[in-house]
Amino acid sequence: MTLTRRATTGLLASVAVSSSLVGCTAKEPLRVWAMGVEGEALGPFAREFERSHPGVTIRVQVLPWSAAHEKLLTAFAADNLPDIIALGNTWVSEFAALNALEPLNDRLKGSAIRFDHFFDGARNSVTLGDRILGVPWYVDTRLLFYRTDLLHQAGFDVPAVTWDRWDAQLAALSRDGRHGLLMPINEYEPLVALCLQSDASLLLDDDTRGGFRQAGIRDAFAYAASLYERGYAARLMHSEVTDYYSAFARGEYAFIITGPWNLGEFSRRLPAALQDKWATAPLPGPNGPGASSAGGVSMCVTRASRDKDLAFSFVEYMCNTQQQAEFYKATGDLPPDRDAWPMAQLMEDERTHAFFDQLTMARPVPKVPEWERIANEMTGALERVIRGQVGLDTALERLDAFAWNVLAKRRTLLARQRSFQKSGAA
Structure with missing residues (x-):
């Protein structure tokens, strides 16, 4: 058992959702790849879209998170990417x-998507330079789940x-063989969140080298x-955390840093007697409420799509x-559009309201393909x-050296781009 979303979904079978409308001129099916339970939940939405677009067929293939990355890269190499891919925000770069x-810049102008109403962290995650390369579909971030009774x-x-x-609270809660906090050592999201609470950047110089020896990052x-x-x-490492729901229920930990999928899991897994004894809160920071990472998944139209207009629709x-x-309402996934929160009655629940507050402070991680390797090395x-x-x-110092080596290809590519731009200007 781990604290990450991907581990809660398990391996899911690939499914296809399609419907053909008799008597209509059929277009080539629009292919959509999505991961996990969200991919499974797309079925009814795809059918509704088909009903409002006669002749259109949507085929949704659900990929298990554990195999999705390799599947996507293999499809790219074979020139077989679908029209739309639901990408984890750390994969967009x-x-x-x-x-x-x-x-999608031009298509977003005048569309029904109010991109400027989305959380800043979500928008920034899919914006590389001046290009918007996806639309946030759902968001997540990490904050505190805690036992209110133990705190009292x-x-x-x-x-x-x-x-x-927080130190004072953890000291009071970490007694008699118990720990105030569960934060597996090899889970990078909490550590990254602490680093994002600094004004210092994790990567420097156009994300070509590490910034881990800066004072703010060192403090984190x-x-x-x-x-x-x-x-x-x-x-503890991930592999040593077997059932943290039961451990949380037994009071072995008062705080757990985790994400929004556990709103539903805690409601289902914790005993009825504890359902009014847990809550959520934004992460503490060095001098006040602290930032966290802007996670989630975005819908991206691929260049390989043969009908990009329909795909964007x-x-x-x-x-x-x-x-x-x-x-x-169908999945429990949090909306990236602020205006959807009152519509979904999320602002009325203190547990989800804490996520809204945290998301307003969420910051994107560095937008480089090598980021997950660097984060794991952290x-x-x-x-x-x-x-x-x-x-x-x-x-x-060694972490900076690791990042330097991992980012060598990026430095070379950027150097070539600058050289090309200079020669073009000449």
């Missing part, structure tokens, strides 16, 4: 680098909003390491304000510090 995605027993009314005050790493060193966070249909509210560096294998400064 990778497929942009492959020139696989159609810019420790003498606190609400979760802290600063690191110092030092704080994360201290949570384990002081016994506030359990020194389906994206527009799925991502307009009303439909975002309906998709939340947790490796943190683990080595926690285990006492290396000092913090040495770990960050």
Whole structure:
């Protein structure tokens, strides 16, 4: 059991959703690839779109998260990408680098999608330079899930909003063999969120080298390491966390950093006696409520699509304000359009309202194809510090060196682009 969304979906079979309308001139089917339970939930929406577009057939193929990335790259290599792909926001830059995605700037003008009403972090995640390469379909971020009763027993009314005050709460909750916080060491999202609370950038110089030795990033790493060193966070890896719902119910942890999919999971898995004893809150920061990462999935039209106008029509249909509210009701996925929240009655629930507050502070991670490799190495560096294998400064120096090597290709490509631009100007 892990705290990531992908682990909660399991392996899902590929399915196709289509309907043919008798007596209509049939277009070539529009192919849509989406992952996980959201892909499965597309079926009824696709059929409704078909009913309002006679002659159109939508074929939705659902990919398991565990195989999706390889499947997409294989399809690109074989020139067999579908018309629309639902991409995790951290993958958008990778497929942009492959020139696989159609810019949507012109199509968004005057469309039913109110792009400027979306959360800033979501919009920024799909905007590379001056190109908008997708439309956010649903969003997620990480914040605190916590036991209100345990916090009250420790003498606190609400979760802290600063690191110092959170330390005091965690110290009071980390006793008798228990830890105040569950934050698996090799889960990079919480560590990245702490780093995003700094004004410093994780990557520097057009994202061509690491910025991990900057003061703000170093402070975030030092704080994360201290949570384990002081016994506030359990020194556990993903594989060692077998059932954190039961552990949370037993009071082994008062805080868990996780995402919106667990709103439903906690409601289903926690005992009835605890349903009024858990809540959510934004992450604390160095000096006040802290930022978190802007995650989620966006719908992207591929350059390979033979009917880009129709493809965008389906994206527009799925991502307009009303439909975002309906998709939340069907799946529990949070809308990227702020205006969809009151429509879906999300502002009336304190647990979801905390996500709204966190999303207003969410920041995108670096938009480079190599980002996930670097983020995973961040947790490796943190683990080595926690285990006492290396000092913090040495770990960050090595992390910068790792990023330098991983980003070598990007530096070469950018250098070529600059050289080409100079020669063209001459």
